[in-house]
Amino acid sequence: MTFKLDITQEELPIFQAEADEQLQILEEGLVRLEKSESSPELVQTLFRAAHTLKGSSGMIGHKSMVELTHALETVLDGFRKGTLNLTSDLIDVCLDSVDDLRRMCDEVQAGEATEIDNRILVERFSRASIEAKTDSQPPADPPPPAKKETAPTTAKTKPKAAESTPKSNGKPGRKPKEKATADKSKEMTIKALISSNSIASAARALQLMLALQDLGKVKSMKPSQEEIESAAPVSEFTATIVPAKSLDDIKKSLFAISELDKIIIDDEEIDFSAPKEETPLEQPETSEPKTARKPVGEILVGKGIITQEQLAQALENQKNAGPAATLGQTLVSMGLVTQELLDVAIEEQKELQKAAAPTPAADTGKAQVHAAEKTVRTSVERLDKLMNLVGELITDRNRIYQIRREFEARYKGDPRVEVLSETVTHIGRITDNLQAEVMGIRMLPVSNVFNKFPRLVRDLSKKAGKEIDLVMRGEDTELDRSVIEEISDPLIHLLRNSVDHGIETPQERREAGKPERGIILLTARHEQGRIIITVEDNGRGIDVERVKAKAVERNILSKAEADALPDNEAVDLIFLSGLSTAKTISDVSGRGVGMDIVRNNIERLNGSIIVDTWPGKGTQFQLVLPLTLAIVPTLLVAVGDSTYAIPLVTVTETLRIKHEDIQTVNSRPVILLRDHVLPVIRMEEVFNINSRTNGGAEAQNSYVVVVRSGKTQVGLIVDKLIGEQEVVVKSLSTVIGEISGISSAAILGDGQVTLIVDVQSLFKLVSVR
């Protein structure tokens, strides 16, 4: 069942961004709470996050979100006040509710909110709360929700509430002033019915009480002040006062109080809708003048309606009449002006105010609003478009560079060509800057991915019965959001792997003389235009002999091959599919399907993954990733008539060889590189191209581009090296599907389309043969 939410398309991103943020705060904070990093500040922060979420979800009318956030808030409030113990169970429920809230948010985003059943969770909340109840009652926690107020405190706060009149709490000490109206000797009974919808009806009663204390002397009151301050709901408020103000003033004060269903003064019900008084925005003269507004009094004096003396007298009277009294009303009640004349003066005041130039105060206000507008939200789609446009520009720049070279060669010394050349250089520089800026905007700190891992590791290690701390470094390292999106899954796999296979059980660790708590270290850093991410654990390390045995068992290697394989290469066998060395298979990892997928995903990003292991000490995975996926620095090579682009990240060196240098070992072509055997691949064979090997001295030479994947290297034999060029990646998959050996395409400076070589799949071609 879906239901309609009260949210517009424009508001959606704000809601979503904020909800994401609060949920993230909650998730991280809850994990920290459990790790006994609890502090009052942390609990307060979490409480606020739940509270904010509750407010927002209420505003859009999402009932189940409100219920869940309310339950969460209640638990956090319990932690805060010390009425609930921090139990692992309770944290579990809290985290599960965060998951559910996230799902609800996703649905809000998709515009198809369903009634997710939160009853089970709410029930779990109450059960876990009962179990977690502390024995002792709360030590009457100090500031915010102090349940019981003592009378002295109230007395202290009263003068504040009474605002500008220092002694207005209806005590006999109040100076009797000549009031033009209200008969002082007469008592007045005031009854008010507070709306049953009011969530804080006691506060309304308190407002009534304070208002009446301002309006005269309160003889009796029901409920009593003490009862009101116990915060118990109040539906009916009755008081007898000796009024010191006019009936109009009393009505006005009472009407200003919200959520009153009925007001009965001396058995007469007061019509509610009536006196929507046109009282001007006057300030009591006791307060500083707030704006450049001309007081009504001055206008009246200026018009000769009242004298300066009369005005002074009226101001004095008004001061004594309390904050609710306006000068205008005082003048009318003193009989000095008629209501009509007053209205005219008020109209004039408004006109004057409108005409007045912006006051300095208003200016500062504006400045602040402007300051707040210095950042602009924009959609990811627009950034992607921008990046595409920059990509096109780079393609054109490359093209212009090429044309410039031709012109410079052909019209050497022509001043116009020189000017053109300078302009082209400038355009090139601007394009570079533009690219850097756009890339910068698209950069996100890697914490966007990392910050969900503490929770993940917590849940996994709990399930596996292990004690593991996740330590993260370099969370603020930035990388392009296209990469961020792609590395999440591989990293989750690696972390699961460390939890399941890397870190030992507490007992095993104890026996091995290690601390019971294992550590997984997750780091990110920039290095030469690339991102290096490492996942390292201090667990048992990979048993290379078992990996080899497994590979032999699965017919991946022969016994002889396995024995000949050095350990540092044998460990790479874990990236082959169908190889799991775990003795028991857990539900999260260990079916032998994980690591090959991890490597495929990383290599698809033009990245690489390297594993190092130390028996008994731990394992480290290192991921090397490009900064962005949209623009790739490549080495252009020629094979026959075609040009290919090889991603520069994979290239380690280039060599020039003679044909006779190529030898054959095990019927595979190899060359000798610094006394090591390097397998080579003839690109023309891979792509079925006629290489220009037909005669000529030049044909005696070929070039080898040495590329690597992990720790292994392969030489690619090409006809010619053209040079380095940044190319904009154009996906092929939607047009032709996947082609072995090719990852994507790009348009070169001369307009020619080139194919970007998928180095990783070439490695597979070698091993298949």
Add this chain to the structure above:
Amino acid sequence: MAKILVVDDAEFLRVRISKMLSGEGHDILEAENGLKAVETYKSSKPDLVLMDITMPEMDGLSALKEIKSFDPAARVVMLTALGQESVVLEAIKTGARDFVVKPFEKERVLGAIAKLLG
């Protein structure tokens, strides 16, 4: 029309209230916590303040106290949520002129404002 300061750490609510009020022709100032609210109040002296209670840096109650001691005539309406009854009592005692419970209807907020602005 009046100058109104909207104080809430939740951007979504702030944006929604601000839009609602500027639609009624009011000038809107915004602050995201109590501390900024007090600063903005002092520099811009708004006619009315709508302020959340639960906020970082400085909560609504403390901000209310500061604003009230700076300007005893300040008109402050608290934005509260279920479960904050005792805080609301405290706020009224401190001089808040009204309170509105979240989630609120547009009419409720506009009504409270109209009552106070007269």
